[in-house]
Amino acid sequence: MFFYIDPRNGIAIYDQIARQVMFAVAGGSLQPGDRVPSVRELSRSLAVNPNTVSRAYRELQSGGILETVRGTGLEITATAPDACRKERWKMIRERMHSVVEEAVRSGLGAKEIRSLLRTELANPALRKTTP
Amino acid sequence: MFFYIDPRNGIAIYDQIARQVMFAVAGGSLQPGDRVPSVRELSRSLAVNPNTVSRAYRELQSGGILETVRGTGLEITATAPDACRKERWKMIRERMHSVVEEAVRSGLGAKEIRSLLRTELANPALRKTTP
Amino acid sequence: MFFYIDPRNGIAIYDQIARQVMFAVAGGSLQPGDRVPSVRELSRSLAVNPNTVSRAYRELQSGGILETVRGTGLEITATAPDACRKERWKMIRERMHSVVEEAVRSGLGAKEIRSLLRTELANPALRKTTP
Amino acid sequence: MFFYIDPRNGIAIYDQIARQVMFAVAGGSLQPGDRVPSVRELSRSLAVNPNTVSRAYRELQSGGILETVRGTGLEITATAPDACRKERWKMIRERMHSVVEEAVRSGLGAKEIRSLLRTELANPALRKTTP
């Protein structure tokens, strides 16, 4: 499957999993009706405890992204793509907002902030990493 | 004093205090030789556990921003302004990096990211916000 | 046939099937001596695992609603209509009991609960709904 | 404290805890700003695993009923009473709806259903049980 987690990057593992599912849905590589890997399978392939995967899936369920189909697994809901695209925007926008806010509060001007972004976007290491 | 903390915003309180000291130094409102409030005074005025203020000061000391002046308390070091400006850059740059990284990984293009920043910079509520 | 199942509604599928058979018997649309569809046939038409249909029938057998007639399949017993009517009452009564119990425990008064029922009974969409 | 759980009533323990907190808030015995018992304390007094209590609290958090105050515990939010009263109604109404729906579908008339409720409300065992 197409999930990778970094156990030491500060973001909780269950959250990394949930985000990647959402990104995959937002990007179209997971479609409504698709089944997500089983808890046991994913936990094995990520070398992570089943409970951790389970928690990620549970949060996605309560967010309306996944639904259980009794005994057969979890699948992407019909409303998921919309919700995921919205959520993706919201998450990125919130983080961008808080960076800019802190930058301004710490005394940086718009010019400096823009140059900061330019530097980051020029970073060649970006395009390679697929989630 | 000019510190404000929000015990509910997810950022550790000691970290909020330490950042604000650093920003004040970077911005010049705290100068080398100035004394910071005593642990007891600040903890009272912020309604915060003294241990928490203490920890903030401890981190600032080990970062070379504060030094104890025997008997009289803690004051801003001579090298602090430089260090704080550098630290400020580093913190902002790291956060900007991680936002951009997530945005790209989630499938957004450089154009969209730039537009996101533009929107944020246009936000008129920026200068007013107190930490 | 006249069965409908919803694999996503939280009620076990075998239970949905068993209930519908019982309701049909209680209501007279299935009579003693009538044959129920074979496991294979019903499982195909409901797009459901044969084990699931099998389990529904097994429970109905052990409840005395169905009996095997050698070679030809399962049919409604002579005592089924009585048993189903009783069972229907019991199930509804139990559920009503537990709703009322929770309502009272959560602080609602008899008056509010009665008004709740009145609202539900007034709902015009009732008779139309298919299981 | 005022929580009781029944480990064998079919409702998940974490759910029983969460409901009781909500009912307590809806009924006013827990007010905004009040602290809820600590995870460890409640888990001890209910003879339940800390993770189970933790999960109950987590769900309440994501529902906006509780918020963490760093290092000091979890407290009732300002918006909780409203949310809990709404949630309480919603839960009871949904259950009443589904009972009535099943009753009607199984062939019972409004008269019989009303009489069912009357019987339940007359049950003297009701008033005693406090959650």
Place this chain on the structure above:
DNA sequence: GTGGTCTAGACCACC
């Protein structure tokens, strides 16, 4: 095979 729940016990950062 599937998910859901629970227990037990550990480690972390924070106050």
Place this chain on the structure above:
DNA sequence: GTGGTCTAGACCACG
């Protein structure tokens, strides 16, 4: 002391 996260392993109902 507090909550948050994770692991390990168990049991259940369901298909």
